Amino acid sequence: MTGPARREEGGKSRRGTQERALRRREALLDAxxxxxxxxxxxxVTHRAVAERAGIPLAATSYYFSSRDELVADAFxxxxxxxxxxxxxxAAEAGAGSxxxxxxxxxxxxxxxxxxxxxxxxxYLQAGREPALQHIARTWTDGWHDIVxxxxxxxxxPCGDDEVRFVATLVSGLWLELLVEDRPGSPERAGETVxxxxxxxxxxx
Amino acid sequence: MTGPARREEGGKSRRGTQERALRRREALLDAxxxxxxxxxxxxVTHRAVAERAGIPLAATSYYFSSRDELVADAFxxxxxxxxxxxxxxAAEAGAGSxxxxxxxxxxxxxxxxxxxxxxxxxYLQAGREPALQHIARTWTDGWHDIVxxxxxxxxxPCGDDEVRFVATLVSGLWLELLVEDRPGSPERAGETVxxxxxxxxxxx
DNA sequence: CAAAAAGCGGTACGCTTGTCCCACTTTAAT
DNA sequence: ATTAAAGTGGGACAAGCGTACCGCTTTTTG
Numbered sequence: 001m002t003g004p005a006r007r008e009e010g011g012k013s014r015r016g017t018q019e020r021a022l023r024r025r026e027a028l029l030d031a032x033x034x035x036x037x038x039x040x041x042x043x044v045t046h047r048a049v050a051e052r053a054g055i056p057l058a059a060t061s062y063y064f065s066s067r068d069e070l071v072a073d074a075f076x077x078x079x080x081x082x083x084x085x086x087x088x089x090a091a092e093a094g095a096g097s098x099x100x101x102x103x104x105x106x107x108x109x110x111x112x113x114x115x116x117x118x119x120x121x122x123y124l125q126a127g128r129e130p131a132l133q134h135i136a137r138t139w140t141d142g143w144h145d146i147v148x149x150x151x152x153x154x155x156x157p158c159g160d161d162e163v164r165f166v167a168t169l170v171s172g173l174w175l176e177l178l179v180e181d182r183p184g185s186p187e188r189a190g191e192t193v194x195x196x197x198x199x200x201x202x203x204x
Numbered sequence: 205m206t207g208p209a210r211r212e213e214g215g216k217s218r219r220g221t222q223e224r225a226l227r228r229r230e231a232l233l234d235a236x237x238x239x240x241x242x243x244x245x246x247x248v249t250h251r252a253v254a255e256r257a258g259i260p261l262a263a264t265s266y267y268f269s270s271r272d273e274l275v276a277d278a279f280x281x282x283x284x285x286x287x288x289x290x291x292x293x294a295a296e297a298g299a300g301s302x303x304x305x306x307x308x309x310x311x312x313x314x315x316x317x318x319x320x321x322x323x324x325x326x327y328l329q330a331g332r333e334p335a336l337q338h339i340a341r342t343w344t345d346g347w348h349d350i351v352x353x354x355x356x357x358x359x360x361p362c363g364d365d366e367v368r369f370v371a372t373l374v375s376g377l378w379l380e381l382l383v384e385d386r387p388g389s390p391e392r393a394g395e396t397v398x399x400x401x402x403x404x405x406x407x408x
Numbered sequence: 409c410a411a412a413a414a415g416c417g418g419t420a421c422g423c424t425t426g427t428c429c430c431a432c433t434t435t436a437a438t
Numbered sequence: 439a440t441t442a443a444a445g446t447g448g449g450a451c452a453a454g455c456g457t458a459c460c461g462c463t464t465t466t467t468g
Contacts, residue, residue: 018435021445040332042246046426056447061427117331124328127321127383128244137384165373165396172376179331180341192369199403222465225415250456260417265457 025063027053032074033081037115041125044071068131075122076135082119083142090146098154099194102170106186109174116178143167156201169196229267231257236278237285241319245329248275272335279326280339286323287346294350302358303398306374310390313378320382347371360405373400 031052035043046060046067064070086105093104109116123139126132147167151158158166173189235256239247250264250271268274290309297308313320327343330336351371355362362370377393 018445024445040329045424047424058428058447058449059445062445062447067426113331117328121325121328123383124321124325125244127317133384137386140380140384161392161395161399164392165399168376168380168396169369169373169400172372172379175376175379176344176372179327180337180344182341188365188368191365192372195365195369196373196400196403199400222415228415249454251454262417262419262458263415266415266417271456 021063024053024055024059028055028060028063028070029074029077032070033078033115033118036074036078036118036122037112040118041071041121044074046070068129071122072131072135075119075126075132076138078115078119078122079135079139079142083139083146086143086146090150098150098156098197099190101150101154102193103190106174106190113178120175120178143171151200158200162200166196166200169193225267228257228259228263232259232264232267232274233278233281236274237282237319237322240278240282240322240326241316244322245275245325248278250274272333275326276335276339279323279330279336280342282319282323282326283339283343283346287343287350290347290350294354302354302360302401303394305354305358306397307394310378310394317382320378324379324382347375355404360401362404366404370400370404373397 028049031049032044035048035052044067047057049070050057050060060070064073085108089105089108090101093101096104119139122132123136126136144163144167147170148158148163151163151166170193173192177185177189232253235253236248239252239256248271251261253274254261254264264274268277289312293309293312294305297305300308323343326336327340330340348367348371351374352362352367355367355370374397377396381389381393
C-alpha cells in the first residue's frame with residue numbers, strides 16, 4: 001500500500017521493486033504511446049491500454065495513480081523518443097546542405113503522422129494542465145537545440161534569435177503539413193524553409 | 205421528423221423554420237464555443253452545452269444530429285469569428301509599422317487564451333477527422349490573407365512564398381506563446397517577428 | 409379550420425469511463 | 439522461518455456520456 005514501483009531517478013531500479021514489474025510498467029507506457037498515435041488523447045483509456053499491453057485492467061491503476069499521470073508519463077516518453085529520433089536523423093543528414101537536411105528529417109517522419117499528431121495534441125494540452133508544462137518546454141528546448149546544432153554544423157552559427165526563428169518556422173510549417181495535407185504542400189514548405197535559410201545566411 | 209432547422213445556404217431562414225428555433229440553435233453554438241474555450245474539447249458535452257445555454261438536454265440532439273456535428277459547427281463559428289476579429293484588429297492597427305501591428309494584434313488576443321487554445325485543439329483534431337479539414341483550411345487561408353493585406357498596406361507587397369513565410373512563423377510563435385507562457389517570451393517573439401520582417405523587406 | 413410539420417422537453421436506456429476494493433500470490437527483509 | 443511489503447487480477451461501483459423515445463404544444467400549410 002506504500003506505493004507502486006515508480007521509476008526513481010537515474011533509471012536504476014529501486015531496491016524492493018521487481019524486475020518484471022518495471023517491464024510491465026514500460027509495456028503499459030508503450031501501449032499508451034501507440035494508442036495516442038492511433039486514436040489521439042481520448043483513445044488512451046485504462047482499458048484500452050491494459051488490453052493493448054496484455055495486462056489486466058487493475059494493473060494500470062496500480063502503476064499509475066491516475067489517468068493524468070499515465071498520460072503525462074506517456075507524453076514525457078514520447079518527447080524523449082522524438083528528440084532522440086530527431087537527433088539521430090539530424091546527425092545522419094548532417095553532411096549535406098541545410099535544405100537537404102530538412103528534407104531528410106521530413107522523410108523520416110512521413111510515416112508517423114498519427115504519433116506526431118498525438119504529440120502535438122498533448123503539447124496543446126500542456127497549455128491547460130500545468131503538470132504537462134515542463135514536458136512541453138523540454139520538447140521545445142530540445143528541438144531548438146537540434147536546430148542550433150544543425151545550423152552550426154552547416155557553417156552558420158547563429159544567436160538565439162536566429163535559432164528561434166528557424167525552429168519556430170519549421171515547427172509551424174510542419175504542423176500545418178501534418179493537419180492539412182494539401183497536395184503540393186511539402187514542396188512549398190521546402191521552398192519556404194529554403195527562403196528562410198537564405199534570409200539568415202545571405203543577409204546580415 | 206423530417207429534420208431540424210439547419211442553416212441553409214446563404215444564411216436565409218428556410219421556409220418552415222421558426223425564428224426562435226434559430227436563435228436557440230445559435231445559443232447552443234455560443235455555449236459550445238464558450239465551453240470549448242474554458243475546458244477544451246472534452247468539456248463540450250451535450251449536457252454542459254444545454255445547461256450553459258439554458259436549454260433542455262434533448263434540444264441539443266434536436267438541433268445537431270450528433271456531437272461531432274455540434275463540435276464541427278462550433279469550430280466553423282469560432283474560425284469565422286476569429287478571422288473577423290483579426291481582420292478588425294489588423295485594420296485598426298494598419299497605420300503603424302508592421303511590428304507595431306503585430307504587437308497590437310497580440311494585445312487583442314491576450315485575454316483570450318482559453319478560446320485560442322480551444323481553436324488550436326480543434327484545428328489539430330482536423331488532422332484526424334476529415335470532416336473538419338475544410339474548416340481548418342479556411343482558418344489557414346484566412347489568416348494568410350490577413351497577413352498578405354497587412355504586408356501590402358505596409359508597402360511591402362509579397363508573393364505567396366513570403367506571405368506563407370511570415371504567416372506560418374507568426375502562427376508558430378503564437379502557439380508557443382499560448383502553450384508555454386514563459387516569462388519574457390512575448391518580447392522575444394516580437395524581436396523574432398521583427399527579424400523576419402527585416403529579412404523580407406531589406407533583403408532581396 | 410383541419411392536418412401536417414416543426415419545435416419542445418422530460419425521461420430512460422445502454423454503454424464506457426476512471427477508480428476502488430479485496431482476496432490472493434510472490435518476493436524481499438529480518 | 440516468519441512477517442511485511444510488493445505485485446496481481448477479478449470484479450464491481452458510481453458517474454458521466456451520447457442518444458433515442460414519446461407524448462405534448464406551437465406554428466405553418468393547404
